[in-house]
Structures are given as structure tokens and as C-alpha cells.
Amino acid sequence: MAPILEVRDLSKSFKTFKAVDGLSFGISRGEVYGFLGQNGAGKSTTMRMVLGLIFPDSGSIFINGSEFSNSQRHLLKSIGAIIERPDMYGYLSGWENLKIFATLSGTKVPAARLQEVLEIVGLKGREKDKVSAYSQGMKQRLGIAVAMAHQPELLILDEPTNGLDPQGIAEMRSLIISLSKDHDKTIMISSHLLHEIEQVATNMLILHKGKKISEGSVHQLLNPDDTLT
């Protein structure tokens, strides 16, 4: 079976700065794939290229075996994402935001499903409040609800614990583990913190200055005796 997401020799420069340099990796179904690297390592740029927000200079992206490009945006139906901050329309309610992005997902999402994702992320009862009144943690959880409402096969979460207090970080971590174990989601998650990745990921890739340093299972990478791929 083709990987749910495959990236081949992807590169991107901004003027003279090489943000991503010949990056290749693949994510199989059921994995929680950690993307570890310092700020500026190229994590967000890679995720943005996978989602069609930034155009690569070279390389290819395959979603479920089909090559992704600007003219193949329908392939994004199988992905849900939060990139950096989960910014929403503050003047609208959580429910209205959820409905807007569900409508644009290319999949018919019934109201019962929206209620279900609100339950999963723990926002049931607060959906009628305006998003401007939400805490950062609630916004992050609403972002995850938006990302998963249309039942995507792959969730891409870019630094989902950024800006959260310790309790919020713990809740987010539990939510990600639950999405993987209880809801069978394949997840690509980025962080600049090793302990964040090691607690949730099954596999990980370490990125430095746009280049892949190493890749393998979290267990392998945290045990120096094991073989690296």
C-alpha cells in the first residue's frame, strides 16, 4: 500500500536562504510521525509545501500515491491541518468557524459529526461562544476539531502545543494520543522539543537547516545502539 504521504527530494529557498534542502520521507497509515528540529529548521516550510501553501522549487509530493500540485488540490480532502497558530474568525462563534471550514473541506459533514468532534476536543457547551472569548488552549482544540471534522486520513499538526500552559500542553498531548489510538488517525506532528515528540510519536525525522539528519522509529533514535535509517 502506498504511503499516505510521500515527499521526494523537496527543496525550497527564500532568496538566498535555503529553507528545505533535498528532503525525502514517507508516512504510512497509523503512524504518529514526529518532525523534530530547531526553529527555522524547515519544519513549517515543509508542512506548508505539503498543504500547497508554499510552492517547492523542486521535488515531488505524493498524497495517497497521487502527485500533488496546485491543479490537484482535491487531494487535500484527505488531510486536516493546523499550521502554526490555529487562527480563526474571532467575531464568529466556534460553531460557525467549524461549519465554515467543514463546508470547505470538500466532504459533506453532517451537524452530528461537528457535535462529535466538539465532544472529542472537549469544547461541547462552548461552541456558541465567540472565538475571541476563547483561551489559547480552547483555540488550539477548536483548531484540531476543524482539522478532523471531515474525517481526514492524515492530520498535520504544526507545533500544536505552542503558547499553551503546562496543563494545556498535557491536555493536548492526551488528545493527540487519543486521536491516534482511539480514532485511528495518522498524524504528522512537528515540535522543536524532543520530549514532546518522544511522548506521542512512533516515528520521527530530525531536521537541521533544511536537511534530514536522521529518521527512524522513536525507539531506534533514542537508543544509540539501534540502527538508524
Next chain:
Amino acid sequence: MQLLRIELFKIFKRPRTYISFGIITAITFVIQLAMLSDGKSFVGFALQGINEQFDIHGNILNGYLVAYIILQSLLIHIPLLVALVAGDMLAGEANIGTLRLLLTRPVRRSQLVLAKFSASFIYTVLLIIWLAVIALFLSLVLFGKGDMINLKSDAFVMLLQTDILWRYAMAFVFAVLAMTTIASMSLLLSAFADNSIGPIISTMGIVVVLTILSNLELPLFNLIKPYLFTTHIIGWKGFFDDPVPYAAILRSSGILVLYTIVFITATILYFNKKDIRS
């Protein structure tokens, strides 16, 4: 259609959208109030030269004349109110970060631009309809009907009251066309920016500078004037001439449509290639 519905929902759920309608209402009320208190002396002063040669009777300070004065006064303000929404369309979403989320959805970028342009157009139409209601119909209620004197720099045009309403209807249709050109330019500027202040101010800057160029009587500028859209956005005034210069109005309409197509095409071409880094 779904995208357009969502864009309209967002526009009309946002409080700032109604600022434009409030500003039009406020300016119109102020002018109507001024005309109610000092209108007679204002009209007397304006008609000084004519009164010496012609014997003018009847309700000169009527709703039609007041509406015309209001429209002249709002010449610069309406583009600003259009830019407030159109200039915010892409740049505002980039600023609050929702553009990023929108474009992770399987939506074609050109569709998004067209939906945003269509939503700006509908907003513009509603703004002009509101202007028509408040400036024309309220003025008719307050000042009554009468023949309209249109004072020009070198002549005056007397229009019979039975021959005016259709002219206003056509002028408002033309105004929609002109303001749609402004909206499309504002949308283009919005595609280049990551916050809405830039496109709104730039739109106003361009409109003000080009309007000055359009009005300067210098040989150098006379060469470029026919090609400036600001020369043509005041084409609505032609409907208050007698005879109506249909050829000039049609030419102006064509140029405005051409500008709109160029602005929208440029927006799509640029936005389709733009890296979203906000």
C-alpha cells in the same frame, strides 16, 4: 456558490461592515440638515448669475437637487468605504491567519479570488442601494419634488421633474460599475499585502492622486487622462446633462469594465503563485 455564501456570511457578520453604511447615513444627514437650515441662501448664492438673466420660479431646493449635491460630496468617500471591505478581503485574512487555514482546504485559489470579488461586488451594490435610498428618497421626502437645475462651470441644465428619476437610476447603476473597478483594484492590492491597512490606504492614495491628475488642465496630463479610470468614474454625471452623452458614457463604462477585468486577472495570476507565509 458555497464559497460566495461563506464570504458574504463573513462580511455581514462583521461589525466593521456596517461602519460604511453608518458613514453614508451620517454624511447624508449632515448635508440634508445643512440644506434644511441654510439651503435657500446656498441655492440663492449659486444661482446669482442665472437669476439676473432668467426668471426662475418653483421649488428649486428640492430632493433631486439635494441628492445631486450629496452625490458630489461623496465622490471621494465612497471609494474609501468600498476599499474598507475589498482591501481587507485577502490581506485581512492573511493578517489574522485564516488565509492559511482556508488554503489548506481543497479550494482552488482562483475560485477563492472570484468568490471574494463577487462578495465585494454584492457589498458595493448594497452600499449604492443604501446611498440611493438615503440620499435620493429621503431627500425627496424632506425637500419634495421639483425641476432640477444642474449648474456646470460654463452652463446650466434645467431638467423637468418628470424626466429625472430614470437619470438617477442610471447614475446609480453606473456608480456600481465605477465602484466595482475600485473594489477590484483594492482586491489586487490586498493580494500583495499581509495586513489590510496597506491596501486600503494605497487604494485611497491612488484614487486621490489619479483624480488630481484627471482634473489638472495641463497638456502633459491631457495625454494620459483618457486612460485613467478616475477620469471615467465620474461618468455618472453625464446622465444629468441634456442631451445625455451616451457615447461618452458607453466609452467610460467599457474602460471601467476593462480595468476591472485587468485587475481581477492580475489578482488571480499573482495569488495563484503566491507563497502563503503569514
